[in-house]
Amino acid sequence: MNTAMDARPPRHEADPVLTIEDFSVDYLGANTTHAVKNVSLTLGRGEILGLAGESGCGKSTLAYGVTRLLKPPALITSGSATFHSREGFSVDLATLGGADLRAFRWDKISMVFQGAMNSLNPVISIQAQIEDIFTTHRPEMKKAERVERCGDLLERVGVDRSRLKSFPHELSGGMRQRMMIAMAMALDPQVMIMDEPTTALDVVVQREILDEITRLRSELGFAVIFITHDLPLLLEISDRIAVMKAGEIVELNDAYQLYTNPRDEYTKRLLASFPSLTGKRGDFIRTGIADDRLTETDQEVVAS
Ligand SMILES: Nc1ncnc2c1ncn2[C@@H]1O[C@H](COP(=O)(O)OP(=O)(O)OP(=O)(O)O)[C@@H](O)[C@H]1O
Ligand SMILES: [Mg+2]
Numbered sequence: 001m002n003t004a005m006d007a008r009p010p011r012h013e014a015d016p017v018l019t020i021e022d023f024s025v026d027y028l029g030a031n032t033t034h035a036v037k038n039v040s041l042t043l044g045r046g047e048i049l050g051l052a053g054e055s056g057c058g059k060s061t062l063a064y065g066v067t068r069l070l071k072p073p074a075l076i077t078s079g080s081a082t083f084h085s086r087e088g089f090s091v092d093l094a095t096l097g098g099a100d101l102r103a104f105r106w107d108k109i110s111m112v113f114q115g116a117m118n119s120l121n122p123v124i125s126i127q128a129q130i131e132d133i134f135t136t137h138r139p140e141m142k143k144a145e146r147v148e149r150c151g152d153l154l155e156r157v158g159v160d161r162s163r164l165k166s167f168p169h170e171l172s173g174g175m176r177q178r179m180m181i182a183m184a185m186a187l188d189p190q191v192m193i194m195d196e197p198t199t200a201l202d203v204v205v206q207r208e209i210l211d212e213i214t215r216l217r218s219e220l221g222f223a224v225i226f227i228t229h230d231l232p233l234l235l236e237i238s239d240r241i242a243v244m245k246a247g248e249i250v251e252l253n254d255a256y257q258l259y260t261n262p263r264d265e266y267t268k269r270l271l272a273s274f275p276s277l278t279g280k281r282g283d284f285i286r287t288g289i290a291d292d293r294l295t296e297t298d299q300e301v302v303a304s
Contacts, residue, residue, distance in 0.1 A: 012044030012240070016084055017223045018066075018109070018191055019043075023079035025058070025065045028072070035061040037247040038078065043191065043223050045086070048214070050234030050255065051227045052270065053244035059227045060114055062244070063193050067111055068093055068101055083108055086190055106137055110184040114195040114227075117176035120168040126154075126179060127164035133186045153182040157212055174205035181209065188220065195227045210237055232274050235259050243267045 008014065020043075025036040035058045043049050051059050064070045066081040081093045085108065096104055105111070113119070121129060130150040134141050141149075151161035157178040168176055177197060184192055194213075198206040214237055217224060228234060234241050235255050242252040243266065251264040259277070262268045271277055 010044065011047055012042045012049075015045045016042045017045040017047075017086075018225075019080075019082045019084070020062075020066055021080050021082075023062065023065060023081065024077045025061050025070065026075050026077050027061075028075055035074075035247055036065060039244075039247075039249050040079075041242055041249060041252060043225060044239075045084075045190070046217065046221045046223055047239045048217060048224045048226055048237055050238030050241040051225055051244060052229065052231045052234050052241055054229060054270075057244045058247040059229075059244055060195055063111065063195050063225065063227060066093065067105060067109060067193065068096070069105075069111075083191070103137060106133060106189070107187045108189055109191040109193065110187070110189040112180050112184045112192065112194040112197045115200070116180045116197075117173060117200070120176060120179065122168050124167070125164070126150075126166050126168070126171070130154075130164075130179075130183055130186060133183060137187055149186070153186055154179075156185065156216065157182045158208060174201050174209070177201060177205075178209060178212075181213070185216070185220075185222075189222060191223050191225070193225045193227070196229075197226075198233075199228060199230070206233075213237070231270055232277055235277070243270060 021040050023036060023039045024034070027033040027035055037058075039062055041049070051062070053059055061070070061074065065074070065076055070076065076094075082090050083093060083104075084090045091104070093101070093104070127147070127150050130153060131146050134146045134149060138146075147164075150164055154161050154163060159175055159178050159182070163171065163175065168179075171179065177200070181194075181197060184194075198209050201209070210233070213224065213226075216222075226234065226238060231241075235258075238255045240253060241255050241258050242249050243258070243264065244250070245266045251258065251262065251267045253263070258267065259271070262271055
């Protein structure tokens, strides 16, 4: 029986925060690469959308393209990306230039880059690097408030505020990566695009950071495009998952549907390439998708 709740359209249709339409990117050269081909997808407000696919399939290019961070020889050959603000206005990112685009990028859509933790300035303290965001984007903010906010941000991602005085080399890799996430959250953006934010980290630290991201998402209501080749991880944290292959989205579905009923051959192969998902090696650690939605067989795998 259809209840009123069942009839409600999914979040990405009812309340989109980012619409990507027919987006294509080439890398021009002697052998031009069609890195992203006619990608369309909609991100719902507060949604975590996973973007999976093997190395080189175009995930980062799509993320950089949408946020207009690509440089030549990359060329956006078709499509658009439109941001729909909580306040009710929509902006086609292609229409923003220079300063507007930079402001927009921190304020409304922020990014955690692949390997970003290595790009912190080594000779500037953590505090100065976070403060810089506020000085640039919130010039009216008083020094005392800035410092307070910097400390709050660190604590938000599970790092003690006493670390503000540290320099990047004095922090562990996990702490540096948390720093990057804290900085991306500084201005309360409505969308965060995270490109392999935890790949370089050991599983325990990775787990802690993912827990922070999902907790903060519930608390603050931002949406996330989470990019990784790690499909088991995406199954755990995502509402929906898009699978990308050779520049195209080959399948996009609710995470649980994609796991239990993959349609595309490539998705099936990708799922099968993780033995922990098929239960062949036991050790199934996926816990994020509500257990009551798992079948009995799934439960046994979880238990084993
Ligand atoms: N600056 C560049 N010049 C030319 N080709 C590039 C450039 N950057 C990326 N490419 C090509 O574009 C394609 C997509 O690359 P991209 O970095 O988007 O993949 P990815 O899915 O993010 O991979 P990974 O999982 O390894 O990060 C690849 O074929 C890559 O070789
Ligand atoms: Mg990449």
